Amino acid sequence: MDEKEKREKEELKQQLHDMNIGQKLEYFWMYYKWVIVCVIAAVFIGIATADWIRNAQDRTILGIMAANSYTSLETAEEEIKEILGETDAHDRVDITGTISFDPEKGTLDYYSQMAFLANLANRDLDLIFLPEIGIESVKDALAPVSLEDLFGDEAEKYRDSYVDGFLRLPEGNEAARLFSLGYEPVWAVVVDGGNNTENAAEFLKVLLEP
DSSP, rough: OHHHHHHHHHOOOOOHSSSOOHHHHHHHHHHHHHHHHHHHHHHHHHEEEEHHHHHHHOOOEEEEEEETSOOHHHHHHHHHHHHHOOOTTTTTEEEOOOBBBTTTTOOOHHHHHHHHHHHHHHTOOOOEEEGGGHHHHHHHGGOOHHHHHHHHHGGGGGGGGGGTTTTEEEOHHHHHTTTTTTTTEEEEEEEEESSSHHEEEEEEEEHHHO
């Protein structure tokens, strides 16, 4: 470093020393703003990439809608995974408990209806639990899986519980506990066109045990 560079460096050092905090911030922003912007952008890109990789590894093994649920559903997800024999950390049970039927009319409010239809359209829904009073308001929008397609050779075993595509679960069933459903009976329907019909059937076999 020659004498001129040393002198300029000392002058800059003195100038910075004489500045107040606001002036120093303004100075650094003026001369280093693109470095700061690039660093911030790199951090956000890194976070977004990590989230994308994590989400790409996740696999939904069952999509459930539990109407009029009154509990946190994280514990239910882990229990259902155990029932299905799935322990991979990337396997996910997606549970929606935010839709509600009017307890007197059996109809969905506007937001619940939009959520219900959106899940159907996206094929994110395999299995629905609902009160008996709500069946009439949703059955026209649904195409239930037939008993034979659902249970195969075991279909006859569940014939008495099957009514027009809907399955009546026995009193005190595990679904009522898992999702804190405050109604009896609990009815279930497996949506035709869902991505995880086999897992829905396996879960229902457990729930249909008296």
